[in-house]
Amino acid sequence: MSRSDKYPKLVVDLDKLRRNIDRIRIQCEDKGVEIAGVIKGCTGLTECARQFAREGCRFIASSRLEQLETLRSSGIQTQLMMIRVPMLSEVADVVRVTDISLNSEIAVLKALNEEAGAQDKEHQVILMVDLGDLREGFWDKDELLEAALLTENELHNLKLAGIGTNLGCYGAVAATPEKLEELVERAEMIEEKIGRELEFISGGATSTLPRIWEDNLPSRINLLRIGEGILLAADLQELWGYDMSFMHRDVFTLRAEVIEVKEKPSHPVGEIMFDAFGAKPEYEDRGMRRRALLALGKVDYAFCDQLIPRDEGVAILGASSDHTILDIQDAARSIQVGDVLEFIPHYSNLVYLTSSPNIQIVYI
Numbered sequence: 001m002s003r004s005d006k007y008p009k010l011v012v013d014l015d016k017l018r019r020n021i022d023r024i025r026i027q028c029e030d031k032g033v034e035i036a037g038v039i040k041g042c043t044g045l046t047e048c049a050r051q052f053a054r055e056g057c058r059f060i061a062s063s064r065l066e067q068l069e070t071l072r073s074s075g076i077q078t079q080l081m082m083i084r085v086p087m088l089s090e091v092a093d094v095v096r097v098t099d100i101s102l103n104s105e106i107a108v109l110k111a112l113n114e115e116a117g118a119q120d121k122e123h124q125v126i127l128m129v130d131l132g133d134l135r136e137g138f139w140d141k142d143e144l145l146e147a148a149l150l151t152e153n154e155l156h157n158l159k160l161a162g163i164g165t166n167l168g169c170y171g172a173v174a175a176t177p178e179k180l181e182e183l184v185e186r187a188e189m190i191e192e193k194i195g196r197e198l199e200f201i202s203g204g205a206t207s208t209l210p211r212i213w214e215d216n217l218p219s220r221i222n223l224l225r226i227g228e229g230i231l232l233a234a235d236l237q238e239l240w241g242y243d244m245s246f247m248h249r250d251v252f253t254l255r256a257e258v259i260e261v262k263e264k265p266s267h268p269v270g271e272i273m274f275d276a277f278g279a280k281p282e283y284e285d286r287g288m289r290r291r292a293l294l295a296l297g298k299v300d301y302a303f304c305d306q307l308i309p310r311d312e313g314v315a316i317l318g319a320s321s322d323h324t325i326l327d328i329q330d331a332a333r334s335i336q337v338g339d340v341l342e343f344i345p346h347y348s349n350l351v352y353l354t355s356s357p358n359i360q361i362v363y364i
């Protein structure tokens, strides 16, 4: 069996990815906004990152240093951005591998400065402001100002490139025009004290894109860090109701092989105790149904309810570590052992699929 016949596999359509990047980049560019292409959603796949570089993103960004390190050695010339605030223990590598990082701790800024000096480099920093989503960032205005002044005036191997915020991650706080105005206010507070304009005001991620479309992004915001909205373009449509039909929703397609097809009862037979993950699920009795098993499972994609079958009439019933169970009673086509079925992954699936050693990744 040749490698290309092996399943499960994740098919990545680089042309569609490029077109997605291009569309969002042009929309943002029209409003004076540059893009950091965030590639952590696909575990930093080099081929994907290359498309972000090719389409003229200002930065390529990830929350994982190892992913950026791989890109650094791949010859990609675009500046690399570390978007998870660094561990103190990794500052040497942050300086060595990346050009710019998001930061929220003075101790880390000092350590970055020292390392940048040791490596004879200038490292750019964006200070993160927490506007209520309650993940990373300075909450206290005075502490933010202190960090900015310290970076500007004393940490000579760092360049205070700007400030940024993150919304819609932990606290599910929306990137409203008002929230983003608060970010601009913080920037202007710093600018007044340092006597110059900051280069970047980074107003969030995919969840800020509606501000571009509705033309209500505060004009000083000039950098967005976009991952999901380009890679999958699903959330803004499904959760927020925006029409994303101008984007390709199938950059990534999962292909998996059927290993069993049988008529079975839809309700388990026997005393119901615990499933493979220690849960005590409930099952609907729909009588005898035609079912199929796929040769992949939760270790590959984590959440079976997030996968979207491409075949009409196919439903995912559940999964264990290495098996996925389908109802194919109402499938529009006849499904046999050895057939290959396709699924569109959500973000939560994609992060697992692209890091599972069981999944072969192929590019078209």
Ligand SMILES: *Cc1c(COP(=O)(O)O)cnc(C)c1O
Pocket (backbone or CB within 6 Å): 038, 040, 041, 063, 083, 084, 102, 166, 204, 205, 206, 207, 225, 226, 227, 228, 229
């Ligand atoms: C993941 C992440 C992003 C990108 O988020 P998307 O919703 O995928 O666009 C941007 N900024 C930070 C700090 C992140 O951690």
